Amino acid sequence: MSSSVRPEPAAYAQIDPPPRLLMGPGPINADxxxxxxxxxxxxxxxxxxxxxxxxxxxxxxxxxxxxxxxxxxxxxxxxxxxxxxxxxxxxxxxxxxxxxxxxxxxxxxxxxxxxxxxxxxxxxxxxxxxxxxxxxxxxxxxxxxxxxxxxxxxxxxxxxxxxxxxxxxxxxxxxxxxxxxxxxxxxxxxxxxxxxxxxxxxxxxxxxxxxxxxxxxxxxxxxxxxxxxxxxxxxxxxxxxxxxxxxxxxxxxxxxxxxxxxxxxxxxxxxxxxxxxxxxxxxxxxxxTEGVENSIERHRLHGAAMAAGAAGLRLRFFGDQAHRMNNVLAVHIPEGVNGEAVRTGLLQDYGIEIGTSFGPLHGVVWRIGTMGYNARKDAVMTTLAALEQVLRASGAPVTAGGGVGAAAEIYQEAAA
Amino acid sequence: MSSSVRPEPAAYAQIDPPPRLLMGPGPINADxxxxxxxxxxxxxxxxxxxxxxxxxxxxxxxxxxxxxxxxxxxxxxxxxxxxxxxxxxxxxxxxxxxxxxxxxxxxxxxxxxxxxxxxxxxxxxxxxxxxxxxxxxxxxxxxxxxxxxxxxxxxxxxxxxxxxxxxxxxxxxxxxxxxxxxxxxxxxxxxxxxxxxxxxxxxxxxxxxxxxxxxxxxxxxxxxxxxxxxxxxxxxxxxxxxxxxxxxxxxxxxxxxxxxxxxxxxxxxxxxxxxxxxxxxxxxxxxxTEGVENSIERHRLHGAAMAAGAAGLRLRFFGDQAHRMNNVLAVHIPEGVNGEAVRTGLLQDYGIEIGTSFGPLHGVVWRIGTMGYNARKDAVMTTLAALEQVLRASGAPVTAGGGVGAAAEIYQEAAA
CATH class of the missing domain: 3.40.640.10 (Type I PLP-dependent aspartate aminotransferase-like (Major domain))
Structure with missing residues (x-):
């Protein structure tokens, strides 16, 4: 805890959080x-x-x-x-x-x-x-x-x-x-x-x-x-x-x-x-107003697009995919890649947050959410585009355009 | 609890609370x-x-x-x-x-x-x-x-x-x-x-x-x-x-x-x-930013004005006034006056809420707050003006202008 001397109240600015796209396991951006x-x-x-x-x-x-x-x-x-x-x-x-x-x-x-x-x-x-x-x-x-x-x-x-x-x-x-x-x-x-x-x-x-x-x-x-x-x-x-x-x-x-x-x-x-x-x-x-069933279908679609995109970036899924929630995906941190450095790069350079993990999965997987207000195509595509760049910079073997391309296919199928 | 059939979601309108001046014991209007x-x-x-x-x-x-x-x-x-x-x-x-x-x-x-x-x-x-x-x-x-x-x-x-x-x-x-x-x-x-x-x-x-x-x-x-x-x-x-x-x-x-x-x-x-x-x-x-001491003094002033105004409306204080909080006042409901009818009149005709009471004071006193954002001269004067009208309509013996006049004196003294 901070034990610093209290500055003048004027030193505390009006609340003004930095713009973030929250693509972790929650909380996410509010509607x-x-x-x-x-x-x-x-x-x-x-x-x-x-x-x-x-x-x-x-x-x-x-x-x-x-x-x-x-x-x-x-x-x-x-x-x-x-x-x-x-x-x-x-x-x-x-x-x-x-x-x-x-x-x-x-x-x-x-x-x-x-x-x-x-x-x-x-x-x-x-x-x-x-x-x-x-x-x-x-x-x-x-x-x-x-x-x-x-x-x-x-x-x-x-x-x-x-x-x-x-x-x-x-x-x-x-x-x-x-x-x-x-x-x-x-x-x-x-x-x-x-x-x-x-x-x-x-x-x-x-x-x-x-x-x-x-x-x-x-x-x-x-x-x-x-x-x-x-x-x-x-x-x-x-x-x-x-x-x-x-x-x-x-x-x-x-x-x-x-x-x-x-x-x-x-x-x-x-x-x-x-x-x-x-x-x-x-x-x-x-x-x-959206309808609960429509909301579930939206989460299914964008969750599937994110998963396809992650696979397109050669990320390996964690856990029994047949019983995964629609709204959050865990992927293994690639061998030799510093998981926290990737998260920091995404946050600092792209304003995007993905999740770390707890307990036995700490340092093993990232958790990527597509939920609520952020279960949207633009949020999925932006996250995949940024993730590709950060993974490449960290030395992971990624295919150029592999993430967004795979996600786009899912969206095309859904639109067909 | 309501066990009615649920209407279509569209039946639930956007949140739009009625305008209220909350002069009870809290909650009050937020800044x-x-x-x-x-x-x-x-x-x-x-x-x-x-x-x-x-x-x-x-x-x-x-x-x-x-x-x-x-x-x-x-x-x-x-x-x-x-x-x-x-x-x-x-x-x-x-x-x-x-x-x-x-x-x-x-x-x-x-x-x-x-x-x-x-x-x-x-x-x-x-x-x-x-x-x-x-x-x-x-x-x-x-x-x-x-x-x-x-x-x-x-x-x-x-x-x-x-x-x-x-x-x-x-x-x-x-x-x-x-x-x-x-x-x-x-x-x-x-x-x-x-x-x-x-x-x-x-x-x-x-x-x-x-x-x-x-x-x-x-x-x-x-x-x-x-x-x-x-x-x-x-x-x-x-x-x-x-x-x-x-x-x-x-x-x-x-x-x-x-x-x-x-x-x-x-x-x-x-x-x-x-x-x-x-x-x-x-x-x-x-x-x-206001300063804690300034805030306390503001609550003291507007609490004193409200108390003077209540006395000017011939309302009798409840409790040891030497140990009263600055921000809330209890006054006896005048003999023969229906306390809840007065509160309802204030709310319905003036949009002003004052408080009822609990336990041994239920039906005995009203509680009037002057706190936080509502510790303000206009809130005090408006409440006293409306209260005078509702009290008069309910048969209480009030002096015309007695409430706002007494409060105004407190403000004049403070300004002098």
């Missing part, structure tokens, strides 16, 4: 419409216009998550805040939680569940793979958890875990099914109701084209029932008839209270993060 | 410069420009809090997120926490500490009063807590608890001293270092003229030491030499991890809520 929505003036928390916006947000995210869950709302914080609110509200100390781990975010779910006092059991896959349906069945049958917590898209590996049928499997084994779709939502198929999801959390900073800072969440009636059983009446007025789970360990993440705040009772909880609510509303409005 | 700062485009989380902004934010809030604490940063969430992060990171299950309660937010600190597993003891004052230094000394001597958690300004009662000397008192009794200054910061004196504060949290939506959604926090070296002793190394690499407190129960609010993220190591934690960081930076930049 300018989202940024404009955030600049709308504030209104009071219980202004009829505000409660109207809250109801619209609930309805819009039902459309995004493909659910009829009444309990669909926002947590005021980053996507990680949504994850913690779901887990700490659903899981009581001692509850068994099964976490299948295939990347960094599985480890995060495990850690959050442990801190909530859960008895956590994990099954693990090598990075770059996903679980088969049968593997999930075996783990559920063996461990009989109260909750299955499973990430859909994990940006650390770019993998997209198939979730179809898993909800029905959970119902068979009497487990609740929670998934985090921060990385995948809007760019890959997701159907909360059809897939039997009890709790789902997301963020805005990936395919939803917004900044981080608001976490949409949706809860099935079964999940709401579990959470409400842990509602401890503040006033002390309680007829004692309700079942009583242990009180939720967090006030900020107490979904029982947050449901009462978003619900018709409008019981005061936190002071709404109004600008982020405007933002989340605009992200969903843009997505539903 | 337009803050809203513009939020519309700046995103950059990557580890972009040198971004880490530069993070360092500037730390430095700016040192200026706002009047501290040299290195550990000065933002929690991504509302002011309540800041409160929970401080308490859950400082307090281990079983630790004794003393909470002097003089309004709603004291009850909140108590509840959050209880959920963190603390052994909470409280002392209480009637709403509208504050604690004397001697009362705090007696409570500390009797209970010998690990932590004293005491709100500075509590909007529920408008009271401003004197904190000068309390840090030295805590040091005497070997207690950590935590305070929340969300409601008071920037409008009332606060000196973190001079007053011996170990942990302080705030929000942007009061005198800092921003929206809710980012919580500045500052920690003394002593507080950092307590928190770091609870740092459990993720990688499992740990030389075992450090003292070991119980692991912090929350990942999102784990200040040990958040310190490592804001510190020179920049260990990845959450995805920064970039737009809210831009926002928090601009709030502090505006405040320091």
């Amino acid at each position: 300018p419409r989202v940024l404009r929505a955030m600049s709308a003036q504030l209104i009071g928390q219980y202004d009829p216009a505000m409660t109207g916006y809250m109801n619209e947000v609930m309805d819009l995210y039902r459309g995004v998550f493909k659910t009829s869950n009444e309990a669909t709302l926002l947590i005021d914080g980053t996507s990680r805040a949504g994850i913690e609110s779901a887990i700490v509200s659903l899981v009581e100390p001692g509850d068994k939680v099964l976490v299948p781990i295939f990347g960094r975010f599985g480890h995060l779910l495990k850690e959050i569940a442990e801190r909530a006092g859960a008895d956590v059991v994990v099954v693990e896959k090598d990075w770059g793979q996903v679980f088969t349906f049968e593997e999930l069945r075996r783990a559920l049958a063996q461990h009989r958890p109260k909750l299955l917590a499973l990430v859909q898209g994990d940006t650390s590996t770019t993998m997209n875990q198939p979730l179809e049928g898993v909800g029905q499997l959970c119902a068979e084994y009497d487990a609740l099914f929670y998934t985090d779709v921060t990385a995948s939502l809007g760019g890959n198929p997701f159907y909360a109701d059809e897939w039997g999801i009890d709790a789902v959390t997301a963020g805005l900073q990936k395919c939803l084209a917004g900044p981080s800072g608001s976490a949409p969440i949706s809860l099935s009636d079964r999940a709401v029932e579990v959470i409400r059983s842990r509602r401890h009446v503040e006033s002390g007025i309680d007829d004692g008839s309700a079942p009583r789970g242990e009180r939720i360990r967090s006030n900020y993440f107490d979904l029982a209270m947050i449901l009462d705040y978003w619900g018709p009772q409008r019981l005061n909880h936190h002071t709404e993060a109004t600008s982020m609510l405007y933002c989340a509303r605009e992200c969903a409005r843009i997505l539903l | 337009p410069r803050v809203l513009r700062a939020m519309s700046a485009q995103l950059i990557g989380q580890y972009d040198p420009a971004m880490t530069g902004y993070m360092n500037e934010v730390m430095d700016l809030y040192r200026g706002v809090f009047k501290t040299s604490n290195e550990a000065t940063l933002l929690i991504d969430g509302t002011s309540r997120a800041g409160i929970e992060s401080a308490i859950v990171s400082l307090v281990e299950p079983g630790d004794k926490v003393l909470v002097p309660i003089f309004g709603r937010f004291g009850h909140l600190l108590k509840e959050i500490a209880e959920r963190a597993g603390a052994d909470v003891v409280v002392v209480e004052k009637d709403w509208g009063q504050v604690f004397t230094f001697e009362e705090l000394r007696r409570a500390l001597a009797q209970h010998r807590p690990k932590l004293l958690a005491l709100v500075q300004g509590d909007t529920s009662t408008t009271m401003n608890q004197p904190l000068e000397g309390v840090g030295q008192l805590c040091a005497e009794y070997d207690a950590l001293f935590y305070t929340d200054v969300t409601a008071s910061l920037g409008g009332n004196p606060f000196y973190a270092d001079e007053w011996g504060i170990d942990a302080v949290t705030a929000g942007l939506q009061k005198c800092l003229a921003g929206p809710s959604g980012s919580a500045p926090i500052s920690l003394s070296d002593r507080a950092v030491e307590v928190i770091r002793s609870r740092r459990h190394v993720e990688s499992g690499i740990d030389d075992g030499s450090a003292p070991r407190g119980e692991r912090i129960r929350s990942n999102y609010f784990d200040l040990a991890m958040i310190l490592d993220y804001w510190g020179p190591q920049r260990l990845n934690h959450h995805t920064e809520a970039t737009s809210m960081l831009y926002c928090a930076r601009e709030c502090a930049r505006i405040l320091l």
Whole structure:
């Protein structure tokens, strides 16, 4: 941390970030419409216009998550805040939680569940793979958890875990099914109701084209029932008839209270993060106006073009490509090439950011995103053109025009 | 919650909140410069420009809090997120926490500490009063807590608890001293270092003229030491030499991890809520450009004008006026007047919002704010002019021109 003497306030200039094309695993550039929505003036928390916006947000995210869950709302914080609110509200100390781990975010779910006092059991896959349906069945049958917590898209590996049928499997084994779709939502198929999801959390900073800072969440009636059983009446007025789970360990993440705040009772909880609510509303409005299916197809197309372009630059893919998210690609850093020097060159000379990696993939792969506002032809072509130059300068064996040429073919096929 | 069928996306219009003058206890209208700062485009989380902004934010809030604490940063969430992060990171299950309660937010600190597993003891004052230094000394001597958690300004009662000397008192009794200054910061004196504060949290939506959604926090070296002793190394690499407190129960609010993220190591934690960081930076930049002392004096002046105007409208003050915050005033709803009808009239006919009240003051007082961007002469005069009309229409005995006239006198005196 800086311990320098504070300069005069005038030394701090007006905010003026450098122009960047963010082609990493997220955050990416926000849609300018989202940024404009955030600049709308504030209104009071219980202004009829505000409660109207809250109801619209609930309805819009039902459309995004493909659910009829009444309990669909926002947590005021980053996507990680949504994850913690779901887990700490659903899981009581001692509850068994099964976490299948295939990347960094599985480890995060495990850690959050442990801190909530859960008895956590994990099954693990090598990075770059996903679980088969049968593997999930075996783990559920063996461990009989109260909750299955499973990430859909994990940006650390770019993998997209198939979730179809898993909800029905959970119902068979009497487990609740929670998934985090921060990385995948809007760019890959997701159907909360059809897939039997009890709790789902997301963020805005990936395919939803917004900044981080608001976490949409949706809860099935079964999940709401579990959470409400842990509602401890503040006033002390309680007829004692309700079942009583242990009180939720967090006030900020107490979904029982947050449901009462978003619900018709409008019981005061936190002071709404109004600008982020405007933002989340605009992200969903843009997505539903395009159409969720159209957005997924757009992410598929530009993801395929980027992958073809990367292959055209002789970059080798990492991970099971049959189960890769549409919106992010991991490629091996070529032998003898300094991965960080390439990233720095792209940023400094071209204003383009691609991603480094964590854990076992650190120094091994780059992660290249095509998501949200940046799932566009010009963003893909520009990135490939710049990457070719930087790779060549770093000594990698690239074919002149190989990246943009291969991507252009994909676009031509799609247009045909 | 709405369970209506979802209309076509086109039915959801572009965000366009009605024009409001927010003269309640907060949130208030954001400074337009803050809203513009939020519309700046995103950059990557580890972009040198971004880490530069993070360092500037730390430095700016040192200026706002009047501290040299290195550990000065933002929690991504509302002011309540800041409160929970401080308490859950400082307090281990079983630790004794003393909470002097003089309004709603004291009850909140108590509840959050209880959920963190603390052994909470409280002392209480009637709403509208504050604690004397001697009362705090007696409570500390009797209970010998690990932590004293005491709100500075509590909007529920408008009271401003004197904190000068309390840090030295805590040091005497070997207690950590935590305070929340969300409601008071920037409008009332606060000196973190001079007053011996170990942990302080705030929000942007009061005198800092921003929206809710980012919580500045500052920690003394002593507080950092307590928190770091609870740092459990993720990688499992740990030389075992450090003292070991119980692991912090929350990942999102784990200040040990958040310190490592804001510190020179920049260990990845959450995805920064970039737009809210831009926002928090601009709030502090505006405040320091005006000067903290000038801002406090501005809040004192416009608060005094509003109070004089309210008296000129024959409204009776609630609470100990010698210990009222500069930025919010509670007045009794006149006998026979329907308080909610007056608020609705102000909102519908004049676009002005004043506040209702909670708990024992519900239906008893209105709360009128003059804070942040709305601590301005035109906002005060307009509110008083409109209030006179609505009060008259509701049958209250008001003197024509009595409100604005009394306020104008305050302004004339100040100008003389």
